[in-house]
Amino acid sequence: MTEATNVKIHPVSHDLPKAEMHTHISLALSPSDFRDRVEQGRTDLGFGFIQERNARYYPDLFHFHSTYERMRNLTRNGEELAHVTQTYLETIADQGAIYAEVSNSFREGADFDAQMEAVAEGIKHAQERTGIEARIVVTTLRDRGYEFAELAAKTLAKKSFNKVAAFGLVGDELCDSLADYKQALDIAFHEAGLGLAPHVAEQDVRNAIDFLDIVPKDIVEATEDDHRRLRVGHGSLIHVSSELLQAYAERKICLEVCLSANNRIGLPHDTRELEIGQKVANQNGASVTADNKLQDYFNSLADHPLPIFEERGIPVVLGSDNPLLLNTNIAKEYSLAVAKAGYAGDPLEFTKTAVEYANVDWETRESLRRQIAKYEMLRH
Numbered sequence: 001m002t003e004a005t006n007v008k009i010h011p012v013s014h015d016l017p018k019a020e021m022h023t024h025i026s027l028a029l030s031p032s033d034f035r036d037r038v039e040q041g042r043t044d045l046g047f048g049f050i051q052e053r054n055a056r057y058y059p060d061l062f063h064f065h066s067t068y069e070r071m072r073n074l075t076r077n078g079e080e081l082a083h084v085t086q087t088y089l090e091t092i093a094d095q096g097a098i099y100a101e102v103s104n105s106f107r108e109g110a111d112f113d114a115q116m117e118a119v120a121e122g123i124k125h126a127q128e129r130t131g132i133e134a135r136i137v138v139t140t141l142r143d144r145g146y147e148f149a150e151l152a153a154k155t156l157a158k159k160s161f162n163k164v165a166a167f168g169l170v171g172d173e174l175c176d177s178l179a180d181y182k183q184a185l186d187i188a189f190h191e192a193g194l195g196l197a198p199h200v201a202e203q204d205v206r207n208a209i210d211f212l213d214i215v216p217k218d219i220v221e222a223t224e225d226d227h228r229r230l231r232v233g234h235g236s237l238i239h240v241s242s243e244l245l246q247a248y249a250e251r252k253i254c255l256e257v258c259l260s261a262n263n264r265i266g267l268p269h270d271t272r273e274l275e276i277g278q279k280v281a282n283q284n285g286a287s288v289t290a291d292n293k294l295q296d297y298f299n300s301l302a303d304h305p306l307p308i309f310e311e312r313g314i315p316v317v318l319g320s321d322n323p324l325l326l327n328t329n330i331a332k333e334y335s336l337a338v339a340k341a342g343y344a345g346d347p348l349e350f351t352k353t354a355v356e357y358a359n360v361d362w363e364t365r366e367s368l369r370r371q372i373a374k375y376e377m378l379r380h
């Protein structure tokens with residue numbers, strides 16, 4: 001049984017400016033909206049799910065996705081998507097969030113255009129009411145294959161969508177090789193002009209090796225005045241190899257750490273069985289040696305590699321991933337970092353890093369920097 005992440009923790013103040021850098025928006029429903037959907041018979045989960053989720057533990061990503069699938073119908077049309085986007089952003093704005101990047105899945109056809117408009121509308125309304133800035137990451141599911149990801153990237157190259165700023169990959173990390181997605185990332189970066197934020201090495205170390213091979217060189221070397229940034233969703237497993245830690249630190253690849261997700265979703269058998277000294281190789285024969293022990297963060301957040309990333313100088317931002325399924329939000333993630341995951345620094349650093357790694361134009365970044373500077377001036 002995992003350590004519950006709902007234990008009372010000393011909260012990071014709501015005054016502290018925060019950034020939510022990893023959340024899948026379509027299911028970021030509030031508990032009251034979830035209850036309404038249950039009453040409408042839109043999921044077989046039942047309202048009890050809300051109470052049980054404090055102790056809920058997903059043995060692996062497959063079980064987590066099964067629950068996710070049972071929620072598919074919770075957000076069905078543009079109106080509901082706009083509502084959930086607006087409501088979630090307003091909720092986290094109340095908790096101090098000044099910036100968010102939310103992800104939404106690509107799909108073929110006119111429905112996708114309508115969805116993108118809906119998310120952008122939710123962002124606009126939340127911004128009008130609270131001042132929060134937000135951008136969209138369009139993701140594709142790896143279970144659908146690399147050709148589908150290329151189609152998504154090409155679609156985004158052909159047509160620009162309001163607030164869409166980055167491209168990502170989600171889903172099963174074991175079903176294929178991340179190396180197959182080189183073309184999709186190239187199109188997204190070079191042709192669609194987007195930042196990159198794929199999920200990498202949440203479940204499988206080989207992904208972290210593959211990613212170093214395929215990431216466009218130009219984004220690693222991009223100058224400060226390019227609005228596009230390189231981040232990876234999770235990246236938690238790179239801690240098992242000093243070589244990977246060094247490679248990510250050198251390239252300044254930012255990790256989107258999602259503490260509740262890491263704590264509540266278990267790892268596949270092969271990853272759990274990793275031993276010190278074991279060589280991990282990808283399909284192309286590139287390999288690293290696992291020379292650090294696998295941290296036991298799915299049993300205890302005190303064993304999360306967050307302090308290792310901090311010590312190695314790897315940029316880190318925080319995300320709630322799936323707020324409804326994991327019973328979390330961005331304020332809670334900041335508090336967990338400080339009170340449970342051994343983060344010894346100033347939590348404002350997560351926000352500062354987020355602003356530097358946000359996929360925004362120069363003016364917006366400057367405005368976010370000013371908000372942080374103002375807070376710092378007042379707190380001293």
Ligand SMILES: [Zn+2]
Pocket residue numbers: 022024170199233321
């Ligand atoms: Zn995610």
